[in-house]
Amino acid sequence: MAAEDVKLLSFWASPFAMRAILALEAKGVKYELIEETLNPKSQLLLESNPVYKKIPVLLHNGKAIPESLVIVLYVDEAWPERAGFFPKDPYARAMIHFWSDFIDKKIFEVTFRAAKAKGEEKEAALKELYDNFLTLESGFIKFDAKPFFNGSSIGYADICLAPFVAWLPVFVDLAGIRLPTAEEAPHLHKFIGAIREHPAAKVAFPDEEKLAAFGRILQQRWAAST
Template sequence: MTNQEVKLFGVWESPFSKRVEIALKIKGVEYENVEEDLSNKSPQLLKYNPVHQKVPVLLHNGKPIVESLLILEYIDETWKSGPSILPSDPYERATSRFWANLLDDKLIPAAMKFIKSKGKEQEVIDEICELLSKLENELGDKKFFAGESIGLVDIAANIVALWLDVIQEAVGTKIFTKEAYPKLFKWIDEYMNCSVIKETLPLKADLLVHFAQSGHA
């Protein structure tokens, strides 16, 4: 494909925006990053995502794609260069989608409740720990959730790789530890040491400052 216009509307602190950045970089797609201010959303963001009015939005040749997991699949299907993000086997693809959706449908809402409760609600803590245990079991002894290379679930699990530690430090209640989840922590080491991940994800210190300024800490 030539003469493509690829723009990503996102925010630097969002794990959802960073998912899309990682996928674009894995595929070697050149894009323009448009940093949004969610307290003063741009007319373009409201135009391209009128339903949810949130980031990320991928604009490809004037056509907007929204919702980060859907954008990841779109990128994988549109650009065949670079490694595949989803497996070719239908069963494995369905399984990848299941775990990626579990993160968005269960773990991320639980993490939001954890923040709001300042880490004080045992029911929320139990829910997060149960979900982390399921992820630990699914990962098993694999290097990545996708096997030997980064795939959909690994990219979707950004929140586990970085944001969850920031959240628990910000609220002052530690529930995600290397002792409790050794396989996930081994995965985090592998994941965070990949060059694309290193250059894309924000620094933990910057996220902590952002949490403090936004009133979460």
């Protein structure tokens, strides 16, 4: 088999780029990581993702695949001989897509809304997020997570959620996010512990102190824009 040319346009702190790295690492795909500065954006990035002009972008044998979850799907299908990211049952696959969509809209989007908001709006977002964590716990229970949605190996929904764990200390410190207790959401806490120790996450997750410093910069920018 001819050698494959796999590159990933990334930014070290991006939770969305982390998803792409997690997918590649979980599949054992060899790739070249190309770090973007974002300001200015490279010509390669602008040409590779002319629609959104943002990372991550996977380049596979010269073909560009943008958007984090599109990349995860692509990696799963491009290297099918390696551990899959979905169960085989059609209904279970559909439910994985459902919970991944929930994670995107009800965990990540609400988290960033809470981080940027102030006063009553912030309190409302934090309460909504807390309730969403409890709902997510029901998803783990439905799939009988051991400790991942995908069982003992990480899959699509796990990769979708995993970068939240990398950012969790920053969100707790800077945004006041509160997780349900281990008694209230035992599966969620088991997932958090397990994903932090996963070999793919060891590569994808940045240094916590470096990420915290970047989070403080973001907080200052958000404060200045409101």
